[in-house]
Amino acid sequence: MAHVETGRTRDPKKGLTEPPLIRWGLTAVALGFLFLFLAVPLVAVFTEAFRLGWSAYLNAIKEPDAMSALTLTLTAAAIAVPANLIFGVAAAWAIGKFQFRGKQLLITLIDLPFAVSPVISGMVFVLLFGRQGYLGQWLIDHDIRIVFAVPGIVLATIFVSFPFVAREIIPVMEATGSQEEEAARVLGAGGFQTFFRVTLPNIKWGLLYGVILCNARAMGEFGAVSVVSGHIRGLTNTLPLHVEILYNEYQFQAAFAVASLLAFLALVTLVLKTIVEYRTRRSMEPVGETGS
Amino acid sequence: MAGTKSPSVLPGFRLTLGFTLFYLCLIVLVPLLTLPARTATMGWQAIWQTISDPRVVASYKLSVGAALIAAGINAVFGMIVAWVLARYQFPGKRIVDAFIDLPFALPTAVAGITLTTLYAPNGWLGAPLERFGIKVAFTPLGITIALVFIGLPFVVRTLQPVIEDLDVEIEEAATSLGASRSYVLTRIILPYLYPAWLTGFALAFARAVGEYGSVVFISGNMPMRTEIAPLLIITKLEQYDYAGATAIAIVMLLISFSLLLTVNALQGWSSRKLAH
Amino acid sequence: MGIDIRNVSKTFGNFAALRDVSFEVRPGELVALLGPSGCGKTTLLRIVAGLETPDRGSVLFDGEDATSRRVGERRVGFVFQHYALFRHMSVFENVAFGLRVRPRAHRPPNAEISSKVTNLLKLVQLDYLGDRYPSQLSGGQRQRVALARALAVEPKVLLLDEPFGALDAKVRQELRRWLRRLHEEIHLTSVFVTHDQEEALELADRIVIMNEGSIEQDASPVEVFERPASPFVMNFLGNVNIFHGRVEKGRALLGPLALDYPEHTTAESRPAAGYARPHELDVARVDSGGGLWAILETANLAGAIVKLELLDDDRRLLQVEVAREHYDGLNPKIGERLYVTPKKIRVFVEQN
Numbered sequence: 001m002a003h004v005e006t007g008r009t010r011d012p013k014k015g016l017t018e019p020p021l022i023r024w025g026l027t028a029v030a031l032g033f034l035f036l037f038l039a040v041p042l043v044a045v046f047t048e049a050f051r052l053g054w055s056a057y058l059n060a061i062k063e064p065d066a067m068s069a070l071t072l073t074l075t076a077a078a079i080a081v082p083a084n085l086i087f088g089v090a091a092a093w094a095i096g097k098f099q100f101r102g103k104q105l106l107i108t109l110i111d112l113p114f115a116v117s118p119v120i121s122g123m124v125f126v127l128l129f130g131r132q133g134y135l136g137q138w139l140i141d142h143d144i145r146i147v148f149a150v151p152g153i154v155l156a157t158i159f160v161s162f163p164f165v166a167r168e169i170i171p172v173m174e175a176t177g178s179q180e181e182e183a184a185r186v187l188g189a190g191g192f193q194t195f196f197r198v199t200l201p202n203i204k205w206g207l208l209y210g211v212i213l214c215n216a217r218a219m220g221e222f223g224a225v226s227v228v229s230g231h232i233r234g235l236t237n238t239l240p241l242h243v244e245i246l247y248n249e250y251q252f253q254a255a256f257a258v259a260s261l262l263a264f265l266a267l268v269t270l271v272l273k274t275i276v277e278y279r280t281r282r283s284m285e286p287v288g289e290t291g292s
Numbered sequence: 293m294a295g296t297k298s299p300s301v302l303p304g305f306r307l308t309l310g311f312t313l314f315y316l317c318l319i320v321l322v323p324l325l326t327l328p329a330r331t332a333t334m335g336w337q338a339i340w341q342t343i344s345d346p347r348v349v350a351s352y353k354l355s356v357g358a359a360l361i362a363a364g365i366n367a368v369f370g371m372i373v374a375w376v377l378a379r380y381q382f383p384g385k386r387i388v389d390a391f392i393d394l395p396f397a398l399p400t401a402v403a404g405i406t407l408t409t410l411y412a413p414n415g416w417l418g419a420p421l422e423r424f425g426i427k428v429a430f431t432p433l434g435i436t437i438a439l440v441f442i443g444l445p446f447v448v449r450t451l452q453p454v455i456e457d458l459d460v461e462i463e464e465a466a467t468s469l470g471a472s473r474s475y476v477l478t479r480i481i482l483p484y485l486y487p488a489w490l491t492g493f494a495l496a497f498a499r500a501v502g503e504y505g506s507v508v509f510i511s512g513n514m515p516m517r518t519e520i521a522p523l524l525i526i527t528k529l530e531q532y533d534y535a536g537a538t539a540i541a542i543v544m545l546l547i548s549f550s551l552l553l554t555v556n557a558l559q560g561w562s563s564r565k566l567a568h
Numbered sequence: 569m570g571i572d573i574r575n576v577s578k579t580f581g582n583f584a585a586l587r588d589v590s591f592e593v594r595p596g597e598l599v600a601l602l603g604p605s606g607c608g609k610t611t612l613l614r615i616v617a618g619l620e621t622p623d624r625g626s627v628l629f630d631g632e633d634a635t636s637r638r639v640g641e642r643r644v645g646f647v648f649q650h651y652a653l654f655r656h657m658s659v660f661e662n663v664a665f666g667l668r669v670r671p672r673a674h675r676p677p678n679a680e681i682s683s684k685v686t687n688l689l690k691l692v693q694l695d696y697l698g699d700r701y702p703s704q705l706s707g708g709q710r711q712r713v714a715l716a717r718a719l720a721v722e723p724k725v726l727l728l729d730e731p732f733g734a735l736d737a738k739v740r741q742e743l744r745r746w747l748r749r750l751h752e753e754i755h756l757t758s759v760f761v762t763h764d765q766e767e768a769l770e771l772a773d774r775i776v777i778m779n780e781g782s783i784e785q786d787a788s789p790v791e792v793f794e795r796p797a798s799p800f801v802m803n804f805l806g807n808v809n810i811f812h813g814r815v816e817k818g819r820a821l822l823g824p825l826a827l828d829y830p831e832h833t834t835a836e837s838r839p840a841a842g843y844a845r846p847h848e849l850d851v852a853r854v855d856s857g858g859g860l861w862a863i864l865e866t867a868n869l870a871g872a873i874v875k876l877e878l879l880d881d882d883r884r885l886l887q888v889e890v891a892r893e894h895y896d897g898l899n900p901k902i903g904e905r906l907y908v909t910p911k912k913i914r915v916f917v918e919q920n
Binding site: 128 | 311397409444529545
């Protein structure tokens with residue numbers, strides 16, 4: 001997660017910070033860089049989307065292929081996020097509350113999807129389930145389609161968004177230790193009772209943060225899904241893929257209209273992220289003590 | 293629970309570990325293992341032939357080279373941004389801080405088409421640059437710019453907490469002993485930040501090497517010139533040349549994994565350096 | 569309820585935490601498990617609670633084998649060293665937890681839970697803090713909440729793991745007194761773990777002293793202090809002066825001291841050591857026999873007891889405690905030679 005602000009001011013006269021000219025200069029450079037690389041593109045998305053006015057915008061979004069792309073994106077995320085959530089909780093429980101050999105290796109393995117390029121992430125599923133893949137013949141015999149169909153897209157989405165929840169709550173589970181859970185057990189609580197009443201409230205912000213990131217990645221993934229999808233309009237296109245198709249057909253305004261939905265999702269993600277970070281900081285602040 | 297060896301009074305160890313391993317194998321390990329498995333059946337000859345093909349080599353050079361330059365740009369500007377955010381105040385700082393993560397949150401395809409439109413010869417940024425004779429879209433320069441966007445948060449977010457955790461007392465001590473501000477900055481603070489800086493650089497680099505979505509639009513995909521390695525993999529897959537695709541992918545994976553190991557080592561160095 | 573621990577052993581990897589430990593706790597007793605870190609006392613407590621399982625041996629509650637009973641079924645109350653309060657629940661909810669997680673059939677109605685919790689909070693004198701959260705309480709208050717929480721499920725046994733270890737001295741003393749009074753009021757069989765011998769001596773009906781996984785002595789505080797069973801016990805329970813030597817032919821020859829030792833009459837010489845507590849040594853100006861000369865190095869007069877340090881001819885450090893009146897009467901100077909006599913000395917012969 002991001003940092004904690006300290007907000008200390010430094011007195012330039014004490015020589016503890018740079019002279020004002022330098023400070024303003026650096027600030028200008030930083031803001032200029034950020035403006036150029038972040039603000040301008042963000043504004044451009046929406047400008048291009050509305051270039052031909054509101055009705056054109058709405059038409060592009062309500063268009064059937066766009067709608068089915070939206071549905072597919074939401075479906076993939078609706079499967080990937082809960083699946084990775086359950087996995088993340090299970091992994092964090094095993095790693096955070098128990099001692100066993102190979103823990104560090106397990107954590108590294110969980111991080112693997114981060115290290116793999118998106119195209120390769122999709123490619124491995126083609127190698128596994130594609131026509132010439134390891135299970136290809138078996139799938140053809142049983143008339144099951146994974147690659148170039150929805151199941152493949154879902155699998156690729158799960159793969160790329162795999163580590164997010166686990167990574168966020170493993171440190172939290174490790175940090176809170178197991179004493180509270182032990183206390184609950186001595187008091188007679190069952191396994192699930194202990195988890196839901198004691199553990200879950202302690203990890204809730206980390207969990208939420210992980211889910212937000214996992215969802216953003218699941219909905220926005222392009223490279224991996226592109227490899228697996230087959231680009232069949234109306235069937236195997238997610239929202240990002242639909243954007244690509246529209247753009248390649250020179251339907252720029254429509255492409256940006258659909259893209260603006262994703263950009264809006266990104267903004268919502270950023271807002272939620274900031275809120276969760278703020279609430280986490282608040283819940284970690286020490287509160288004053290009363291007498292003995 | 294009978295009185296045999298249970299690791300702890302907390303329940304569910306076997307259940308959660310079992311499920312974790314099962315899910316991990318199913319979703320991550322088994323699919324990833326297809327790569328070395330496929331490579332193993334290919335034989336060195338075939339592999340070498342594929343990856344030494346001029347078009348492939350050009351794509352590697354492009355992907356790695358552009359990633360390196362982009363990460364370098366991010367290293368420089370990322371340091372400045374991190375410093376400004378951690379040390380200075382200005383109106384709207386909180387909003388700016390939240391936006392640093394935009395490249396994380398924005399889908400790569402959206403970034404891709406937006407950057408292409410911006411830097412195209414008739415785009416907001418492309419047009420003024422054209423007048424200076426600088427072409428951005430459909431050139432390696434465009435690819436680099438897209439990779440700068442993608443890697444922007446890595447350096448900033450790795451450096452920010454470290455800068456914020458810097459002990460003010462060290463600066464106070466140095467200054468009270470007569471050191472000038474620039475001396476303090478370059479000889480005392482900067483060395484302290486090296487591990488985090490390098491880590492951020494390596495992360496940005498690793499991300500940029502395998503990047504596809506934000507680059508594939510602005511690159512133009514001309515073989516030998518602006519064709520990135522991931523695109524080449526897709527091309528081979530579409531031609532059902534699984535072997536070729538695998539060969540290219542293995543090299544990319546090797547680059548990614550060695551970068552990951554480097555990052556881990558750097559983080560180890562960083563935490564040792566920071567432990568006082 | 570009585571606890572019977574029989575031949576319990578526990579190993580962690582290569583480390584033997586408990587070696588064949590057996591002892592009893594009678595109903596209503598307050599027993600202290602005392603010993604240095606690593607002696608196994610916390611492990612033993614956790615085994616009684618069911619938080620660890622012994623490799624060998626058994627734990628019986630009122631004669632019934634509880635070793636295989638699950639931790640939630642043992643009806644024990646456990647107070648953790650660092651309280652382990654549920655940080656996101658209010659004080660009230662913390663105390664109510666054990667009652668709320670009971671299966672439907674055994675769960676009391678909300679009104680009953682509420683009145684039980686309120687009564688418990690009154691018992692621990694925290695009834696005005698029911699809505700606070702653990703992070704808003706002081707260490708002493710948190711400890712009392714932890715106690716109330718453990719008592720809420722009406723346990724048959726109360727187990728406390730270094731309950732006052734994390735508190736500062738004054739709070740510790742107050743809580744000690746308070747715990748003693750509470751125990752006299754409710755007479756719940758209790759076992760607490762501590763490394764603080766003063767605490768054990770002050771609170772417990774009986775002390776079990778442990779060292780390296782075994783029991784050194786199991787007796788009342790007076791017994792343990794006056795008649796220690798081994799050098800370890802003697803050393804652990806306060807300062808000692810040690811005189812090394814040997815026993816033979818009915819005599820103990822301990823450096824400069826010599827006394828009768830009828831327990832060892834053979835001519836075979838065995839190594840031995842004599843132990844005397846600081847208050848069991850006397851100082852005077854005259855040689856009254858049976859003692860040794862030493863030079864006064866320091867005198868600490870802060871308090872009703874004066875603590876003296878002397879060095880004898882063999883450069884051995886002697887720690888002596890005398891009453892203030894006696895010191896004032898003697899009025900010795902630093903560097904003066906004084907005659908030190910043991911009023912009482914225990915001889916321990918080395919066992920092979």
